[in-house]
Amino acid sequence: MDIQKVGVIGCGLMGSGIAQTAAMSGFPTVVREVSQPLLDKGLASIEKSLSKFVEKETVTAEQKAQALARLRPTLSLDDFADCDLVIEAIVENLERKRELFAELDKKVKPGAIFASNTSSLSITEMMTATQRTPRFLGLHFFNPVPIMKLVEVVKTVVTDQSVVETGLDFGRRLGKTPVLTSDRGGFIVNRLLVPYLLDSIRALEEGVGSIEDIDNGMKLGCGHPMGPLTLADFVGLDTTYHIAEILYREYREQRFAPPPLIKRMVLAGMLGRKSGKGFYDYSDPKNPKPNRFLTSNR
Ligand code: 3HC
Numbered sequence: 001m002d003i004q005k006v007g008v009i010g011c012g013l014m015g016s017g018i019a020q021t022a023a024m025s026g027f028p029t030v031v032r033e034v035s036q037p038l039l040d041k042g043l044a045s046i047e048k049s050l051s052k053f054v055e056k057e058t059v060t061a062e063q064k065a066q067a068l069a070r071l072r073p074t075l076s077l078d079d080f081a082d083c084d085l086v087i088e089a090i091v092e093n094l095e096r097k098r099e100l101f102a103e104l105d106k107k108v109k110p111g112a113i114f115a116s117n118t119s120s121l122s123i124t125e126m127m128t129a130t131q132r133t134p135r136f137l138g139l140h141f142f143n144p145v146p147i148m149k150l151v152e153v154v155k156t157v158v159t160d161q162s163v164v165e166t167g168l169d170f171g172r173r174l175g176k177t178p179v180l181t182s183d184r185g186g187f188i189v190n191r192l193l194v195p196y197l198l199d200s201i202r203a204l205e206e207g208v209g210s211i212e213d214i215d216n217g218m219k220l221g222c223g224h225p226m227g228p229l230t231l232a233d234f235v236g237l238d239t240t241y242h243i244a245e246i247l248y249r250e251y252r253e254q255r256f257a258p259p260p261l262i263k264r265m266v267l268a269g270m271l272g273r274k275s276g277k278g279f280y281d282y283s284d285p286k287n288p289k290p291n292r293f294l295t296s297n298r
Contacts, residue, residue, distance in 0.1 A: 001113070001166045003027070003173075007083035011042025013075070014117055015089035017145025020046040023070040024059070024146070025174045030072045030079050039073050044292065046071070049146055075156065080108050087139055088126075089117040092242060097121065098129035105130040113163055115139040119190055119239075120246040123183045124156045134160040137167050140187055141176075143235065151176040156183045185250035186243070194244055195255040198236075200228035202259050204279075204294075211279050211290040229279040230288075232262075233272035241266050 004027070008019040011033040019031040019042075033039035050067060053059035057066075072079065080086055086108055088097060102112060108114075112134045116126050127136035138154025151171040155164050164180065171178030181187045186194060197285020200214055207218065225230075232240050241263060247256040265271075265278065270291070272278030280288035 001111070001162065003084045003113075003166065003170050005083045005085075007080040007086040007108075008032070008089060009077075009080075009086065009104075010089035010091075011039055012089065012177035013045075013143060014145060016042040016045050017049075017143065018087055018089055018117065018141055019071060020049060020067070021141075021146050021174050023067040024050075024063070025068070025118050026056050027173075028070050028072070029082060030074055032074045032077065032079070034075070034170060036075065039075065043071075043073055049144070049191055053146070054128075077103060080104065082109060083112055085113045085115060085166075087115045087117055092118060092121060092239075094121050094125055097126050101126055102129040102159070105132060113137065115165060115167065117141055120186055120243045122185070123154050126160075127156060133158050138187070139167060139171070139182065140189075142189070149175075150189070151178050152187045152189060153178045153180050154187055155180065155185055164187065172198070185247045190243055191247070194240065194247055197228050197232045197240055198244055198256070198259060198262070201262055204229065205259060205261050211294065213250055233280055233282075235272070236274055237262055237270060237272045237278050238266050 006022045006027040007030045008015050009032050011031050015031065018105060022029040033042055050059065050064040052157050054061055054064050086104060088100060090100060092115065104114065114130060114132060116123055116138050117140055119140060121215060123138040127133045127267050130136060138152065140152035140154060142148035142150050146268050153164065153167040153171060168178045168180065174237060179188060203209060203214055204211060211229050217230050218224050219227045226234060241258050243255055246257040269275060270277045273282055276282050277291055279291055279294065282288050
């Protein structure tokens with residue numbers, strides 16, 4: 001199936017990145033939020049990211065204007081009726097996603113493909129809220145979406161092979177490398193990444209190294225762009241905690257169990273970069289310092 005028009009539901013961190021990438025790749029793209037202020041915030045982050053590309057001269061001012069012109073912001077699901085592919089990127093709550101897909105199923109043309117950007121919830125449990133189970137798959141992107149080169153294409157036991165092929169092809173048309181995976185908690189990347197992030201927190205709790213030394217160990221010793229504690233802050237400690245809980249429930253394996261420290265930090269409102277404090281203090285965002293509370297209370 002040839003995808004021509006794309007819909008993205010949710011214009012938060014991931015939704016805005018997906019909508020931007022689709023528009024930059026030439027797709028007319030409808031993007032929806034639940035309120036005007038949230039929509040404006042998402043569009044502002046798209047504008048900022050496109051401006052970064054223009055500054056770096058990877059995109060011209062004209063290409064930026066064309067990408068913005070391909071975006072159609074909306075508050076209504078009615079505007080998705082003629083989309084060929086609708087990608088959901090709302091809050092990670094299974095019931096909310098099921099309700100959304102059930103509503104979309106009535107509004108969007110029957111031939112369209114539905115996809116979820118979920119990081120850890122079951123695609124199978126979402127698809128059963130619709131009448132189009134063979135035309136349902138996961139398309140899992142990585143933050144920051146316009147930069148990261150991967151998309152996980154997630155098939156369920158009933159996803160039509162032609163829909164899988166369309167998902168893989170769509171990933172390539174976005175300039176990403178698609179990898180094919182099956183609907184198991186965490187897919188490929190989070191199944192491997194989350195235990196690693198949790199282990200770095202356990203290492204910190206056990207006094208194996210300081211925040212900076214653990215991060216430098218993996219950055220300089222293994223060539224990772226970010227150390228694990230920086231990455232946990234970047235993903236969001238609430239998100240990391242939430243994914244770990246879901247994976248722990250799915251596999252009942254200790255490696256997915258969130259350590260007490262991350263739970264306490266989330267409860268205390270230390271959510272990582274987005275809240276200004278996590279394993280690092282982002283008061284000066286260009287020069288984060290290890291969180292003094294964690295270092296002085298040990
Ligand atoms: N839009 C446009 N450009 C962006 C951007 C954005 N949103 N974010 C970063 N950039 C650009 C910068 O302008 C810069 O360009 P330059 O190299 O030409 O100067 C370049 O990207 C690098 O950015 P910075 O200099 O600010 O910082 P870094 O060199 O550290 O790169 C990074 C930032 C690309 C985020 C890099 O640190 C990285 O790859 N980190 C790992 C990210 C990662 O692992 N993401 C996956 C998280 S897991 C996930 O998303 C799954 C979910 O389910 C949890």
